[in-house]
Amino acid sequence: MKVIAACLVLVFAAVVQSAPSTRSSFKVKETIIPPRGWTRQGRAPGNSPIELRIALPQANFPLLEQHLYEVSDPFHERYGQHLTQDEVYDLIAPHDESIDMVDEWLGTYGLFEEHFNRSPGRDWVKVKVPISVAEEMLDTEYYVWTHTDGDSIVRTTTYSLPAHLHDHIELIQPTTLFSTLKGMRTTFRFDKDSQINVAANAPPINVPTASGGHVDASCNGTITITCLLELYNAVGYNASATSGNHIGITGYLEQFANEQDLQSFFADQRPQAVGSSFKTIFINGGENNQSLAEAGAEANLDTQFAFGLTFPTPATFFSTGGSPPFIPDILTPTDSNEPYTEWLDFILNDPNPPQTISTSYADDEQTVPVSFAQRVCAGFAQLGARGVSLTFSSGDGGVGDGDPDPASQECFSNDGTNRTMFIPLFPPSCPFVTAVGGTIFIPEVAVSFSGGGFSNVFTRPSFQQVAVTEFLKTLAPGTYAGLFNPNGRAIPDVAAQADLFKIFLGGEAGLIGGTSAAAPTFAGFISLLNDARLRAHLPPLGFLNPLLYAIGQLHPSGFNDITVGNNPGCGTEGFNATKGWDPVTGNGTPNFGVLKELVTGALAGAAR
Structure with a gap:
């Protein structure tokens, strides 16, 4: 796996070096304070791959929400008339301008259609790059963070994007998401001896x-x-x-x-x-x-x-x-x-x-x-x-x-x-x-x-x-x-x-x-x-x-x-x-x- 990661870095290194150096055009997209319990350790390995999930604005989500409430309101004439999958895709599809501008931005890092995946509604783009490349793309630094319960994740507390992309990218993760999905926390009690005794002849x-x-x-x-x-x-x-x-x-x-x-x-x-x-x-x-x-x-x-x-x-x-x-x-x-x-x-x-x-x-x-x-x-x-x-x-x-x-x-x-x-x-x-x-x-x-x-x-x-x-x-x-x-x-x-x-x-x-x-x-x-x-x-x-x-x-x-x-x-x-x-x-x-x-x-x- 380390050999694969090293190859990824070599492939992307030349592309990053040739990408336009326009740090001054970057503007902070999101900054957070790390949640309680997380401690920053050293820098994340630059050759470690990370899959960035890029969310493009869903152009007609307010209209989808309107449809949702109408088909879910038992007193509305459209109650129960749910949308098809394709109808939903049409409503969440981003504007063509957003797709084009994000594609152009990714292209400056040598990332083209064959390198990433789009969601069926075209509102998400997923692309896997070395962390060093992600840092260049987002003008940030990734660190390893450890939690008091023993978990470790790679995250940053702030990232930036070129200013002209702010209206065309809603968010990028994993960056500032420190949430660690867990089952319900305190009341799992598999306990064979905890049964409350009820008399066998107790009335209903x-x-x-x-x-x-x-x-x-x-x-x-x-x-x-x-x-x-x-x-x-x-x-x-x-x-x-x-x-x-x-x-x-x-x-x-x-x-x-x-x-x-x-x-x-x-x-x-x-x-x-x-x-x-x-x-x-x-x-x-x-x-x-x-x-x-x-x-x-x-x-x-x-x-x-x-x-x-x-x-x-x-x-x-x-x-x-x-x-x-x-x-x-x-x-x-x-x-x-x-x-x-x-x-x-x-x-x-x-x-x-x-x-x-x-x-x-x-x-x-x-x-x-x-x-x-x-x-x-x-x-x-x-x-x-x-x-x-x-x-x-x-x-x-x-x-x-x-x-x-x-x-x-x-x-x-x-x-x-x-x-x-x-x-x-x-x-x-x-x-x-x-x-x-x-x-x-x-x-x-x-x-x-x-x-x-x-x-x-x-x-x-x-x-x-x-x-x-x-x-x-x-x-x-x-x-x-x-x-x-x-x-x-x-x-x-x-x-x-x-x-x-x-x-x-x-x-x-x-x-x-x-x-x-x-x-x-x-x-x-x-x-x-x-x-x-x-x-x-x-x-x-x-x-x-x-x-x-x-x-x-x-x-x-x-x-x-x-x-x-x-x-x-x-x-x-x-x-x-x-x-x-x-x-x-x-x-x-x-x-x-x-x-x-x-x-x-x-x-x-x-x-x-």
């Missing part, structure tokens, strides 16, 4: 909204597929294998979904599914090691419950390779330490993506440059416009670090002031995805770790205005002043059970929790709703949030309102669950029976 729990008006008492100690179907009023609904419906789960960071564990889970909780499985799609060198010793708690949790709830709906597990840390002395040209963007590239280029996709990976919003967060969020908007519903776990740290003790809180800003602030997560803070918080027990209360709060990047979307304004009125004047942005996109949108889930891992049964349980659970019920719509010759639900908030305001029986509990963190008790929407459990947990009647009847839309 009365829950008026549940199937049959009650839930088995055992569900207060162990959550199973049966518990969720009972609690969320879905007993007796049988999905179709041939309706055209499809559900997907994303996997990253070498989280492998084990098929033997899945069969054990099915035998225990979904006997009719024994012998069925899922399709695995490998992206960017992803793998799915089937050794029981390599089974991933996150991957098993997500696939077992999402696919168990929706059987026999065709299911896909997306295994995306590439993960931090970057190891500078192992120069692997195909490696990527931004796996999330690799998945997004793939799914946007898929002509038939699953109608429902769940993700349980995120990072602190403040570690993601605003330009990058906005661009990734725009990618989610494209999927929503095409009829894809995206659910994300809202986080496992309450309003930040999950700690109510002021003496030990770790919620500090990354803007150099080190002020205390609540810490929302991204991508859940993107308004074009559905953020899922957590509950526990029956009757349900908010689970203490349920991530919630307000984005510091994205403003509050119109579909949230009524519900969130009503919540803010319930706060005493000055409550948490300065700790959160009351005008930001509010999180979460909805909730579901999030603890004491019985899964199989490495051949053994045990319990696990986290909003990473809530997201695939809610996604499972959305997939069942999509199945019902497709069987009624209706389009899939697509971008969910306008519909969810309309139901929350006009048909509140579609959700089980959670009014007990809070989500402590950052040295505070966090927010309280209240009547209506709140930043702990959103609009509440699903009542599938009511939602099914709404989305196939009163709110079915005009597109049949």
Whole structure:
């Protein structure tokens, strides 16, 4: 690999030397303060390859966003009339002038069409060069940075572009992106001994909204597929294998979904599914090691419950390779330490993506440059416009670090002031995805770790205005002043059970929790709703949030309102669950029976 890297440097050296030396024409494009926990080490090896992702402005994104809201508003005449892939590409295509000017700039470094890849919509260009060349192109210096948790990455805190290109290039990464995509952080507890004992002869729990008006008492100690179907009023609904419906789960960071564990889970909780499985799609060198010793708690949790709830709906597990840390002395040209963007590239280029996709990976919003967060969020908007519903776990740290003790809180800003602030997560803070918080027990209360709060990047979307304004009125004047942005996109949108889930891992049964349980659970019920719509010759639900908030305001029986509990963190008790929407459990947990009647009847839309 070192020989290959050395050759790359020799190839590009002459080109760089002949490139016009116009440093004076460069203007800073982006500068950041490195996030907490990162320490700069030495210069990055100049001969190490780096793949630059160059984002060109999406010329008609405001029009795409308009289409998105129209086809997602249950009261609009276009509801459900999702765009085709080609229609989306036409809307995000950059202006020809931008394409030409970027091509001309790359050409000055000897980079032509045969050297780079374009996205199908022509809004991204990817080109691999030695770091020394990238430094010349961006008038910057790359360093190796190490994190207190042991990760290492190569980044810069500032980069520049020729002034005439600023209107034609939205951003370039990897440069200032210090985010390290992680699974939900604190509440994975694979613990065979943590089961809450419930007397074998305990009577059923009365829950008026549940199937049959009650839930088995055992569900207060162990959550199973049966518990969720009972609690969320879905007993007796049988999905179709041939309706055209499809559900997907994303996997990253070498989280492998084990098929033997899945069969054990099915035998225990979904006997009719024994012998069925899922399709695995490998992206960017992803793998799915089937050794029981390599089974991933996150991957098993997500696939077992999402696919168990929706059987026999065709299911896909997306295994995306590439993960931090970057190891500078192992120069692997195909490696990527931004796996999330690799998945997004793939799914946007898929002509038939699953109608429902769940993700349980995120990072602190403040570690993601605003330009990058906005661009990734725009990618989610494209999927929503095409009829894809995206659910994300809202986080496992309450309003930040999950700690109510002021003496030990770790919620500090990354803007150099080190002020205390609540810490929302991204991508859940993107308004074009559905953020899922957590509950526990029956009757349900908010689970203490349920991530919630307000984005510091994205403003509050119109579909949230009524519900969130009503919540803010319930706060005493000055409550948490300065700790959160009351005008930001509010999180979460909805909730579901999030603890004491019985899964199989490495051949053994045990319990696990986290909003990473809530997201695939809610996604499972959305997939069942999509199945019902497709069987009624209706389009899939697509971008969910306008519909969810309309139901929350006009048909509140579609959700089980959670009014007990809070989500402590950052040295505070966090927010309280209240009547209506709140930043702990959103609009509440699903009542599938009511939602099914709404989305196939009163709110079915005009597109049949």
